[in-house]
Amino acid sequence: MSVEQVAPRPTQNKTLLNGDEYRASLRDGRRVIDANGREIEDVTQHPALKRGIDSLASTFDDQFDPAKRDVLTYVDEETGERYGRGWKVPRTVEDLQMRRELIRYTTYETFGVFGRPPDYCPQNHLGLLTIIDKLEAQNPAWVENVHDFVKWGRENNVLSADVVADVQSDRNIPVAQKPGRLRCVEERDGGLVLYGAKPCASLAAQAHIGTIRTVLTPGADPDATLFCAVPVNAPGLTLVLREPVAELSNREDHPLGARGEEADGMLIFDHVYIPPERVFSFRRTEMQGLYHQLGALALSHVLTRLSYRAEIFAGTAQLVAEVLGTTAIPQVRDAISEITAYAATLRAFTIASEQEARMHNGVMVPADTFVTPGRLYSVEHYPRIMQLLRDMSGQGLISRFTSAQFDHDEIGAKLEEFLPGTGVSARAKNQLFNFVWDLTSSSHAMRVALFENVNSTPPAAMRHHLYQAFDRSEWTQAVREFAGVDEVKER
Ligand SMILES: Cc1cc2nc3c(=O)[nH]c(=O)nc-3n(C[C@H](O)[C@H](O)[C@H](O)COP(=O)(O)OP(=O)(O)OC[C@H]3O[C@@H](n4cnc5c(N)ncnc54)[C@H](O)[C@@H]3O)c2cc1C
Numbered sequence: 001m002s003v004e005q006v007a008p009r010p011t012q013n014k015t016l017l018n019g020d021e022y023r024a025s026l027r028d029g030r031r032v033i034d035a036n037g038r039e040i041e042d043v044t045q046h047p048a049l050k051r052g053i054d055s056l057a058s059t060f061d062d063q064f065d066p067a068k069r070d071v072l073t074y075v076d077e078e079t080g081e082r083y084g085r086g087w088k089v090p091r092t093v094e095d096l097q098m099r100r101e102l103i104r105y106t107t108y109e110t111f112g113v114f115g116r117p118p119d120y121c122p123q124n125h126l127g128l129l130t131i132i133d134k135l136e137a138q139n140p141a142w143v144e145n146v147h148d149f150v151k152w153g154r155e156n157n158v159l160s161a162d163v164v165a166d167v168q169s170d171r172n173i174p175v176a177q178k179p180g181r182l183r184c185v186e187e188r189d190g191g192l193v194l195y196g197a198k199p200c201a202s203l204a205a206q207a208h209i210g211t212i213r214t215v216l217t218p219g220a221d222p223d224a225t226l227f228c229a230v231p232v233n234a235p236g237l238t239l240v241l242r243e244p245v246a247e248l249s250n251r252e253d254h255p256l257g258a259r260g261e262e263a264d265g266m267l268i269f270d271h272v273y274i275p276p277e278r279v280f281s282f283r284r285t286e287m288q289g290l291y292h293q294l295g296a297l298a299l300s301h302v303l304t305r306l307s308y309r310a311e312i313f314a315g316t317a318q319l320v321a322e323v324l325g326t327t328a329i330p331q332v333r334d335a336i337s338e339i340t341a342y343a344a345t346l347r348a349f350t351i352a353s354e355q356e357a358r359m360h361n362g363v364m365v366p367a368d369t370f371v372t373p374g375r376l377y378s379v380e381h382y383p384r385i386m387q388l389l390r391d392m393s394g395q396g397l398i399s400r401f402t403s404a405q406f407d408h409d410e411i412g413a414k415l416e417e418f419l420p421g422t423g424v425s426a427r428a429k430n431q432l433f434n435f436v437w438d439l440t441s442s443s444h445a446m447r448v449a450l451f452e453n454v455n456s457t458p459p460a461a462m463r464h465h466l467y468q469a470f471d472r473s474e475w476t477q478a479v480r481e482f483a484g485v486d487e488v489k490e491r
Helices: 019-025 050-062 093-110 121-130 132-138 140-155 285-289 296-324 330-355 368-397 403-407 409-418 426-440 443-454 459-469 473-483 485-490
Strands: 073-075 082-084 160-163 183-188 191-198 209-213 226-231 237-241 265-274 279-282 358-360 363-365
Touching: 019 050, 050 093, 082 140, 093 296, 093 330, 093 363, 121 132, 121 140, 121 160, 121 209, 121 296, 121 363, 132 140, 132 279, 140 279, 183 265, 191 226, 191 279, 226 265, 296 330, 296 363, 296 368, 296 426, 330 368, 368 426, 368 443, 368 459, 403 409, 409 426, 426 443, 473 485
Parallel strands: 160 209
Antiparallel strands: 073 082, 183 191, 191 265, 209 226, 226 279, 237 265, 358 363
């Protein structure tokens, strides 16, 4: 399969897709199996995928909106063309700040429930540039492939899924013998033939390609140490979707759910051919330890998105208290303060990581010393923040009624009479709690919570990384000297 066959081919603009072009680009013969075990003919029309695709399509359309275009896109100095800003290689702290504005936009646009919005996807591709010296030492052809891939992605407004984790199976089987592990079973015409599976792949059904990286598989054998890209419509590739969780209905009953979800699914590779130009590294087991270096831009995106989600949580807390008339209760104020502090703390981590950013192979990379502690803090406190929002809401989360019930002549009138909020009608108050339900308590909310917890490694792995990566020697020495530990040792 040639590279051209999988390019989404923008038409209205040479380098930017609009929403309809994005939808059309997904009708590419991909093989996707839904939760009913049926093959999906057109992902853009399937109930489990359509609304999520429509939400993403609106962010593609926004690239052409004069009021938003300079946040969402940029003009490249060399080519004079306009590209999605997510593809801009950050060279300065100011570039990182502009990127933060972009993340702010996509987070507020989707209320942060899409962990892989269009601006996230390029971050892992640009991550390859941050380790280009390592690839240079391995194989100069792979360096060329990376540059071509980034150029291609940028010129075609490509959307990609992260394909990293391994399928869960009996841990007693050695990693290098696991039956489901994705590995190369044949080298053909300079390319690789892959067999096995990869789990979860969020967004894959709604994206163009998957980027495969073997960075979370200690003990992987050389044939399973892969860094490459695969088009979602590659022959031999099947995507098996999990059951949908977003509560669709209408915007009044499910303000968040109605906008769809990011679908997760398992990718089954049955002898999928990866052409040589899409291989970035293979059989180089030393690459397995590069998770944090390779993913630095993506991980900082995760932190930044959560910092804006935290603002949304604080805004929600304030509105719940105002609508219930509980703002004067000291304990309610304490809860709002705690959520506000969560938001401010995540913002501080984000800004500090930008200020302490360093150049890696010509790419300005936010400081891991703030990104990882910030991410750890964000996921450790996330369940508590959700619980505070639920607690503040009281019966509001359950004493909710549908728009059909409000439209009922007799019952609707009674609901309006009995349930008014502070300064708002019963129906408006009801709609707020529909939103809070979607945000904190629905199946979709739990899927997002699970995503936040393990997306880019679970807390245990973050703590492990922090222990190893953080240099505490100066602090330790200061304590050693102050406490006279060396003197005690010598005596
Ligand atoms: C909603 C959702 C979306 C996801 N999307 C993607 C995606 O787009 N792309 C992708 O690649 N992956 C994705 N994942 C998968 C995610 O990357 C993994 O779940 C995560 O890396 C943990 O790996 P695992 O599930 O295989 O856990 P396992 O290795 O099976 O471990 C299970 C649990 O055991 C504990 N544990 C295991 N090993 C250790 C250890 N060494 N130290 C301490 N505790 C340990 C942890 O609590 C861990 O969560 C997604 C997961 C979810 C839930």
